[in-house]
Amino acid sequence: MAPLSFDATMSSLKDSFKSSGDIPRTLPNPALKVTADHNIRLEESPVLTPEKGEVLIHVKATGICGSDVHFWKTGQIGELKVLGDCILGHESAGVVIAVGNGVTNVAVGDRVAIEPGVPCGKCHYCKSGDYNLCHDVAFAGVYPYDGFLQRFMVHNAEYVFKLPDNMTFSQGALVEPLSVVMHAVERAPLQFGRGVLIFGAGPIGLISLEVARASGATPIVIADVAPQRLEFAKEFVARCKTYLVDIRKTPEENAKQIRKLFGESEYDAPAKILECTGVESSVITACFAVQRAGQVMVVGVGRPVMNNLPFMHISLAEIDLTFINRYHDTWPAGIRALSEGVINLDSLVTHVFPLEQAVEALTFSSDVRNGSIKVHIVDDEVVQEEM
Template sequence: MSYLPNPSLQITADHKIKLVEAPVQEPGKGEVLLHIKATGVCGSDLHFWKTGRIGDLIFHGDCIIGHEAAGVVLKCGEGVTDLQPGDRVAVEPGVPCENCFLCDDGRYNLCEDVAFAGVYPYAGTIQRYKSHPAKYLHKLPSNLSYLDGALLEPLSVVMRGIQVAQLELGRGVVICGAGPIGLIAAAAARASGAHPVVITDIDAPRLEFAKEYLPNIQTYQINTSLDAQGNAKAIRTLFGPDEYTAPDRVLECTGVESSICTAAYTARRGGVVVVVGVGKEIINNVPFMHLSLAEIDLKFINRYRDTWPRAIACMSAGILPDLKPLISHTFPLERANEALELCADRGRPSIKVTIVDETDVTV
């Protein structure tokens, strides 16, 4: 098989981005070669670009980024029987070792030896061609597009957060942050039967979009003249007059220290705060004794596990509202660097930016 050029977006160890042609990796045993058709830009991509790390995940060299992806199978490696050329698939980007005690226990999202696409040194999906284990590819039904498929990864993050938070019918929830993850979380929380659902942000236009996109939720704009307790008090009034009606579940989707503190004071006594967002390596000002005396559980998630089949089913069946309106901008692969630059530019508002490749690649 002859291949077209393989443009790829890479982050360098000295915090630069570059668009360069990459070699095409032939599929090995149990792998398939994909033509990546769509990849969403994630906040973690920006973190890696600007800081070179997220916790212990460090870019020691150049690496192709991207992990929110969908594509079409071009070629199957040895032993692949459940996929064939032409199959449309969503990419589950994390490939665990399958040998450690966490993998044995089914908690493969915590595997320390995971090969995660777009995290150094494992090549990501912002390229035309990518080989990936067939086990971690999921067929797309005919009513889901490649753009839908690329949104399954952030939806999986949200589904893991909702699982840990134990949302249920009639349970109130606050979503901190009206970025892509927060908006998907609000949509999924509403679909789960949670009520009331309140989404917060510091940015008024994002909240306006949230209200248009999900008219059955409430919004709250963070007041920068108030401290965390003051904002939390104002958020609580949206749920009712007393402690009993205060929200007992909060999904913190920004990772920002001040937002985590606000979330801690927003949850009622005995409640749960689940941190979904990615933040600084060390956060010093979390109100420890408030959480302790109120027995508020501060929980975290690390990506997801066993979510893709359920996410595909929910999206395909219309359980969730259409997530594609969150895609504010698309860029062709050859301009992927511009997509990342847009996401990083606060002066040019965007929600979900997606890189697409409509090049005709012969199967």
């Protein structure tokens, strides 16, 4: 990815960051904001001074997530509602340019990937290790907590992680969606030599596909309603099988056809399914496709209520229908997997926009006709590599 041009005034500021730690208030800090009335706009945002335990980061790469589009278009995801202006973005990496008192894990100049959720650290869930379930988590890009689609962002230093020299900022930003999949397979472990079925060939489904390949699961089948996304999946992981979901058929009929891709016997049917769409009909199809006593892990975000789940089929087949809420303790392992080449997600980033075109980037990403997989919004790398 070629570096983009950057305002020359930024280059002259790097020494002041290093020497004094003072944060000039005149720094340009464009930020992509969503409003309660479903508008998005790029406007200047103040540059904050990191307090004790915090760092100031120049955000270098941020991926657009489907949740960013949902907050813009619908104003909410479940109980999470946009009630005022909020800066979007939570899939990011950047460079530390100032540190507050007490910060020892990172220093000015460190390249870092950023975990967006900062839990309270005091509740039962935080103390038990399930901090992703904390009721009081401050999650970047979810109102009222501003996200990373801005040039400069203050964040809790405990939730930033150094990137090795062989990783790009783009790869660092991919650790967040990778973490979603890592948490899913932690709760629904894939089995070496056993089949896995993935519903949805969007970014999370495709990352699941690559993680499944690396795990040794086989055969791997990925299903979607969009033929172009299945074509991409086949190029991304060559040994996967694909199934184009026929929306004219019932979930039972589609499930029957999918099972044939695994073999003829009951034993061959997938015991693990990663449902990465959250679409009700897809969840139902997964419940009919999975082996008895198997597990359907719902990774995708769906509607608040699903009325048509086949309850008695799930019950009689002893199917485990399970869910995830984000992730916990995944960044070090995710960084290691990417830096050591265990998995490769680079080709998922199909389109790149500069920060100044963040509105255009979100608009482009929201239109499925554009064929994007993962859109990244970037700020020039050259200046920060010199800092």
